Amino acid sequence: MEESASSEESTPDKQAAVCPVGDCQAVVKHTHLLRHMISEHLDPRAGALPFQLRLREVTSGQRTLLMLTYRQLVVDHDQCLAVLNWSSDSPFDLMEPQLDLPPCHQGLTYHLPVLVMVCRTTWKALLRQDVEAVARNSRDLASEWGTVYLLWLVSPYTRRAIYANLAVLNSQLQGIVRRNRRRVRNFASRMPISQFINGLDPFFVSLNEDQLDELCDGGGDHSSVFLEVTIVGEGQ
Ligand SMILES: [Zn+2]
Secondary structure, three states, rough: OHHHHHHHHHOOOOOEEEEEOOOOEEEEEEEEEEEHHHHHHHOOOOOOOOOOOEEEOOOOOOOOEEEEHHOOOOEEOOOOEEEEOOOOOOOOHHHOOOOOHHHHHHHHOOOOOEEEEEEEEEHHHHHHHHHHHHHOOOOOHHHHHHEEEEEEEOOOOOOEEEEEEEEEEEEOOOOOEEEEEEEEEEEEEOOOOOHHHHOOOOEEEEEEHHHHHHHHOOOOOOEEEHHHHHHHHEEE
């Protein structure tokens, strides 16, 4: 058991990686992502901050609603809204356990921690790394330079793909902007920006600020939507 674990660690998918939360430079092992989130990012002052990280245990098909006061998000900062600890039907051959948890959270050892991530950014920032030269020469793109929200899910490495449904609802829990099935991404993998721009990316949901404002009858600094996350499980 230990021998196979150590040989597996040599593959890039399973190597320790930088924490997915913006501005956190900690390098985290796949087996210690939940411990890191609890010790570094779970604020004991629950509810005191606008973007309080939530920790929750979920089963397949169980939905979680997360309120998002979207205009108050810090621009270009990858924010973790919640850690959904998903109980798989077959955790032992799917993933490594989460280790060194505090006593009150040890019941989550064989759950997969799925981080619900959001980032408020601009198309300009997204495109910068790939096609800056092209963009500079294209005036047509100027109108596309608006604010965009990206939603995605990350977890430690799993041997098989895990899927989830993401939807955005207004404060009356109506008016779905998107209901997309997306894959949970390995937090150690890098974002394939060119695939994302081509619409081939299986991981990200993007929403323009206009779409969210429309959902909220015009928008405003305190406008909020609900993000609905439902982990479906393995396979399509
Ligand atoms: Zn961190």
